[in-house]
Amino acid sequence: MPLTLAALLIAATIAFFVIYGRREARIAAAARHSILDSAKDVLDGARVEIDTCGFPKMDGTFRGRAFRVALVPDTLTFRRLPQLWLDVTMRRNLPIDGSVAILIRPTGADYFSMTDRLTYRIEPPANFPEMCLIKGDGPGARHIFERVAPYVAGLLRDPYVKEVVITPRGIRIMRQLAEGKRGDHLILRQIVFENARLNPDDLGELLAEALEVEGLLLNVKLVSAA
Amino acid sequence: MNQTTAVHGEKISLLRVLGPAHVWALGVGIVLVGEYMGWNFAVGKGGAIAALIACWAAGLLYTCVAMIDSEVTSTVAAAGGQYAQSKHIIGPLMAFNVGLYLVFAYTMLEAANAITLGYLVQTVGQMAGFAEAQDKPFIVLAIVFLAWLNYRGVYATLTVNLVLTAIAFIAVVILFTAVKPWSTEMLNHKEILNGLPYGWIGVLASLHFGLWYYLGIEGTCQAAEEVRSPARSLPLGTMAGIMTLLIAATMTWYLCSGLMPWEYLGQATTPLFDAARLTSSTPLMVLLFIGTMFSTLASANGCINDASRAWFSMGRDRYLPTWFGAVHPKNRTPFRSIVFLVPVALTFAYFAPLDQVITFSILSGLLGYTYMSIQVIFFRQMWPLDMIKRGYVHPFHPIPALVLLTICSATYFAVFLGYGTQLVAMMVFFIVASLWFHFHRYKYVRRGDQFTMNWPRPQGY
Numbered sequence: 001m002p003l004t005l006a007a008l009l010i011a012a013t014i015a016f017f018v019i020y021g022r023r024e025a026r027i028a029a030a031a032r033h034s035i036l037d038s039a040k041d042v043l044d045g046a047r048v049e050i051d052t053c054g055f056p057k058m059d060g061t062f063r064g065r066a067f068r069v070a071l072v073p074d075t076l077t078f079r080r081l082p083q084l085w086l087d088v089t090m091r092r093n094l095p096i097d098g099s100v101a102i103l104i105r106p107t108g109a110d111y112f113s114m115t116d117r118l119t120y121r122i123e124p125p126a127n128f129p130e131m132c133l134i135k136g137d138g139p140g141a142r143h144i145f146e147r148v149a150p151y152v153a154g155l156l157r158d159p160y161v162k163e164v165v166i167t168p169r170g171i172r173i174m175r176q177l178a179e180g181k182r183g184d185h186l187i188l189r190q191i192v193f194e195n196a197r198l199n200p201d202d203l204g205e206l207l208a209e210a211l212e213v214e215g216l217l218l219n220v221k222l223v224s225a226a
Numbered sequence: 227m228n229q230t231t232a233v234h235g236e237k238i239s240l241l242r243v244l245g246p247a248h249v250w251a252l253g254v255g256i257v258l259v260g261e262y263m264g265w266n267f268a269v270g271k272g273g274a275i276a277a278l279i280a281c282w283a284a285g286l287l288y289t290c291v292a293m294i295d296s297e298v299t300s301t302v303a304a305a306g307g308q309y310a311q312s313k314h315i316i317g318p319l320m321a322f323n324v325g326l327y328l329v330f331a332y333t334m335l336e337a338a339n340a341i342t343l344g345y346l347v348q349t350v351g352q353m354a355g356f357a358e359a360q361d362k363p364f365i366v367l368a369i370v371f372l373a374w375l376n377y378r379g380v381y382a383t384l385t386v387n388l389v390l391t392a393i394a395f396i397a398v399v400i401l402f403t404a405v406k407p408w409s410t411e412m413l414n415h416k417e418i419l420n421g422l423p424y425g426w427i428g429v430l431a432s433l434h435f436g437l438w439y440y441l442g443i444e445g446t447c448q449a450a451e452e453v454r455s456p457a458r459s460l461p462l463g464t465m466a467g468i469m470t471l472l473i474a475a476t477m478t479w480y481l482c483s484g485l486m487p488w489e490y491l492g493q494a495t496t497p498l499f500d501a502a503r504l505t506s507s508t509p510l511m512v513l514l515f516i517g518t519m520f521s522t523l524a525s526a527n528g529c530i531n532d533a534s535r536a537w538f539s540m541g542r543d544r545y546l547p548t549w550f551g552a553v554h555p556k557n558r559t560p561f562r563s564i565v566f567l568v569p570v571a572l573t574f575a576y577f578a579p580l581d582q583v584i585t586f587s588i589l590s591g592l593l594g595y596t597y598m599s600i601q602v603i604f605f606r607q608m609w610p611l612d613m614i615k616r617g618y619v620h621p622f623h624p625i626p627a628l629v630l631l632t633i634c635s636a637t638y639f640a641v642f643l644g645y646g647t648q649l650v651a652m653m654v655f656f657i658v659a660s661l662w663f664h665f666h667r668y669k670y671v672r673r674g675d676q677f678t679m680n681w682p683r684p685q686g687y
Contacts, residue, residue, distance in 0.1 A: 189531040
């Protein structure tokens with residue numbers, strides 16, 4: 001009899017945790033899927049879908065330009081809290097023939113960064129943050145970088161900005177959106193981005209900044225043509 | 227942004243302020259598994275009294291570790307631990323070795339956790355009438371299941387985690403209270419304690435497993451984005467964690483050494499669970515069963531995560547084949563590193579006894595601590611106090627480094643006394659690996675890219 005009672009108790013406990021866990025997982029997934037919802041109105045014709053990594057992405061236009069807004073969960077941090085990066089990419093062909101990536105606070109494990117694929121290193125100017133890795137696809141990239149450098153230096157004063165990328169296929173700005181909860185990470189290495197939510201004003205600001213960079217690059221064409 | 231920001235060195239902090247108390251609580255949560263298994267092998271080396279002395283000596287070692295780690299970390303908060311620091315302070319070969327120390331320390335700890343869990347399930351199964359219950363399938367199951375969880379990503383939410391970890395800690399306190407430490411009703415130290423059966427050489431030998439009480443506590447120095455004041459919170463929180471563990475370790479020692487003779491305690495796999503069994507109280511047994519299960523599972527999970535990330539980082543830096551630096555396109559995890567380390571952990575968990583697996587983990591940690599004592603001397607010489615601003619400056623330099631080096635040397639001798647073969651095997655492995663790195667692998671390393679910190683040119687270079 002005590003054995004039956006113990007078995008029943010264990011079964012009930014397991015059932016409780018399974019039901020509770022599934023409910024919690026559903027709530028967490030719903031919260032994750034709605035991170036971008038609050039900023040949907042910033043893009044015209046915004047379409048939100050869930051990316052393969054379980055976080056939402058959003059496509060739409062802003063001042064006539066096509067943009068994609070995506071989230072990149074970064075759990076490859078070592079002895080550091082997990083990060084949730086906001087990736088704002090303007091998708092259009094630009095009249096440039098090189099690529100530049102500017103990465104702030106590189107750790108070597110920044111798998112999402114373009115710097116890994118570029119081989120030509122450019123020394124950061126004095127007005128850039130101290131920990132900054134700038135790479136291009138060749139010496140020609142230096143010209144593109146010099147054109148945007150004064151403006152990008154201003155962008156990088158925002159301590160949340162992680163990377164600025166310019167390629168012939170578009171412009172990308174990455175910014176920290178949230179950080180994992182310390183307890184959940186330290187005890188069981190889970191990532192919980194509690195109350196993560198994209199502020200519409202922040203998104204509007206990032207989109208406008210990408211347009212500013214585009215404007216500087218379009219001037220490159222004019223200068224070159226002249 | 228709505229949140230107020232503060233930048234500590236290179237790190238960005240969301241203002242969800244945490245003080246030393248939080249660092250303390252979490253630090254204790256991580257290392258708690260050391261109370262549930264492993265420490266008691268120190269009793270087998272030199273008797274119960276020797277184990278207690280070793281526990282306190284190891285506390286001193288970790289105090290030095292915490293002070294040194296806090297100083298180097300507080301220069302650039304995203305220093306990324308000893309692996310990244312060693313690249314800058316000593317060089318790539320040292321970083322390669324430090325990376326391997328980390329991977330081995332975590333992977334062996336993972337194997338030790340799986341062995342304990344398997345043994346516990348086997349014991350409880352046999353108590354419940356399943357005489358044929360075996361530990362091996364559960365060892366394999368635990369490692370494979372946790373590796374799968376890590377491979378799949380960390381989205382499996384179970385918000386009761388922290389509660390269960392708290393239960394594991396409270397279980398030790400409840401058990402301590404239940405054995406009525408103020409009376410001799412259950413505890414019988416007078417009869418059981420036998421002084422120092424092997425004399426002071428036994429105390430020295432015990433030092434080896436004394437480290438197990440705290441192994442990993444220095445991890446709290448990192449992951450510090452949310453700390454209000456790293457200069458204050460990191461060392462204070464970690465020191466408070468060490469003090470708490472010291473108290474918890476003494477409690478664990480007191481109740482176990484009063485219930486079990488040293489001959490048994492010195493080779494037990496689950497000392498706290500065994501202590502609960504000796505009280506003949508079913509609720510206590512259930513509580514300690516849950517505590518042991520959860521602390522081992524949580525610890526193994528963290529070990530798989532950390533070992534794979536250290537292996538991944540080495541792949542990204544091209545210290546290992548870049549194949550290991552891949553990220554799963556869907557799950558965004560270092561899947562190849564996770565999978566690669568599974569057979570390593572399984573081999574040790576399946577074939578090696580618990581004390582030997584723990585020895586490998588302790589040795590890897592010990593090599594790391596030895597390196598830290600040398601590193602901090604170099605660090606102070608190459609980048610003096612007026613050259614790099616530190617958030618925290620550890621006092622009485624170089625005394626902590628020398629104390630650390632002395633205790634580490636004594637511990638090597640302690641390991642040699644009982645596990646000389648393992649010590650030699652480990653040293654040979656690291657020498658062969660270093661030769662492979664120096665003569666073969668280093669030519670693939672992108673020399674400029676691996677240095678990620680902005681420290682100025684060191685003095686004299």
